[in-house]
Amino acid sequence: MATVFTLPNSQAIQDLFRITPYFWKSPKEGTERLAALNHLTATGQFRIHVMQKT
Numbered sequence: 001m002a003t004v005f006t007l008p009n010s011q012a013i014q015d016l017f018r019i020t021p022y023f024w025k026s027p028k029e030g031t032e033r034l035a036a037l038n039h040l041t042a043t044g045q046f047r048i049h050v051m052q053k054t
Contacts, residue, residue: 007040 007013017023017034026034 002043002045004041004043007042010035010038013037013040 007016013034017031023031
């Protein structure tokens with residue numbers, strides 16, 4: 001199931017961006033445009049697996 005969330009400020013946007021592979025591959029112009037945003041609404045899909053040793 002997809003979840004819509006809003007990153008409320010530039011710092012939150014940069015923090016999320018830094019943990020993605022796009023951080024290393026994006027052109028400078030793209031990262032500058034992202035840094036200029038004040039907020040960002042995005043859709044994400046997450047799957048969490050909990051493993052237990054038996």
